[in-house]
Amino acid sequence: MKRQTLSLIQLAVLESVARTGSVGATAQELGLSQPSVSNHIAQTERRLAVKLLIRNGHQFRPTPRLAALLPKMRAMLKLSEDIAGVLHDHAALDSGTLSIGYSTHQFVIGALKSYIGRFPGVQLAARSAGSFDLLQDLRRGTIEAAFVTLAEPEPDLVCHLIREEPIVLMVAPDHPLLARGGPVAWPEVAGMGLIRREAASGTRRAFDAMAARQGMVLRTALDLGSWESLREAAAQGMGAAIAMLGEIEAADSRVRTLRIGPPEPRVGHYLVSLPDFAQTAPVAALFDIVAQGWRSFAVPAEHSQTK
Numbered sequence: 001m002k003r004q005t006l007s008l009i010q011l012a013v014l015e016s017v018a019r020t021g022s023v024g025a026t027a028q029e030l031g032l033s034q035p036s037v038s039n040h041i042a043q044t045e046r047r048l049a050v051k052l053l054i055r056n057g058h059q060f061r062p063t064p065r066l067a068a069l070l071p072k073m074r075a076m077l078k079l080s081e082d083i084a085g086v087l088h089d090h091a092a093l094d095s096g097t098l099s100i101g102y103s104t105h106q107f108v109i110g111a112l113k114s115y116i117g118r119f120p121g122v123q124l125a126a127r128s129a130g131s132f133d134l135l136q137d138l139r140r141g142t143i144e145a146a147f148v149t150l151a152e153p154e155p156d157l158v159c160h161l162i163r164e165e166p167i168v169l170m171v172a173p174d175h176p177l178l179a180r181g182g183p184v185a186w187p188e189v190a191g192m193g194l195i196r197r198e199a200a201s202g203t204r205r206a207f208d209a210m211a212a213r214q215g216m217v218l219r220t221a222l223d224l225g226s227w228e229s230l231r232e233a234a235a236q237g238m239g240a241a242i243a244m245l246g247e248i249e250a251a252d253s254r255v256r257t258l259r260i261g262p263p264e265p266r267v268g269h270y271l272v273s274l275p276d277f278a279q280t281a282p283v284a285a286l287f288d289i290v291a292q293g294w295r296s297f298a299v300p301a302e303h304s305q306t307k
Helices: 008-020 023-030 034-048 064-089 105-118 131-140 176-180 186-190 202-213 227-235 281-297
Strands: 053-056 059-062 097-102 123-128 145-150 158-171 193-197 219-224 240-244 256-258 266-273
Touching: 008 023, 008 034, 008 053, 008 059, 008 064, 023 034, 059 064, 064 131, 064 281, 097 105, 097 131, 097 281, 105 123, 105 145, 105 281, 131 145, 131 202, 131 266, 145 158, 145 202, 145 281, 158 202, 158 227, 158 281, 176 256, 186 202, 193 202, 193 227, 202 240, 202 266, 219 227, 227 240, 266 281
Parallel strands: 097 123, 097 145, 193 219, 193 240
Antiparallel strands: 053 059, 145 266, 158 240, 158 256, 158 266
């Protein structure tokens, strides 16, 4: 029996309707008539003998089966766009788009600057969020790559380690433990009121896991949703903030750092992508830039315990 295949236009129709929820929006986006879009949906479902879209009035949503396939479909459409671009102008990355996410601006701005400088024709869209929110977006196919903080690589993703970082306590300059010197023991950390990022933060999750392995129950004084608010709360003496050492500028006079341990909690900062997306020209170029030149844009992680 001949295996059923889908054309690129059928894939594009299904992806667009699943994303926009609208036949009209899909028709406008793809330059088709609305009856043509509806026919593509009906013919595809009939040929494959499977329901792919659920209709509610004028709105559509993907079935679980289609939703699971959307990341692969988007990667395939992106590859098709790359091939068409190369065949058209014989120069990769003269145009197109790249959608990424990042969790720590201190570690990525240099990479993005290098990318824009090298490929000015590529429209780069970058959003900031917690690492595990970005991983969810990546697996849904709504972004193509992400800079995230992880305790270890994710097995289903292409992961490139950019840097390893100790997790430290960021405190006000008059914090009493600064005068003592030396690292803060885990039982002492458990007794502090901690200022932490949101639950999707990779730094927070790695730190919580390390504390649990030490048998520590942490006490949270404040949960905050941005780096700026975390730093300000620490500078105001509201508690000890959990942060990566490299996030904190050495010249920042408003905060100090305290090391933790032993054992010292550490995390990695990674560039990650789905295997299918990692093969596309825009994402592959980003991996190349990071692999070849990350030391030129990484923030120096030189800090004194009592500076």
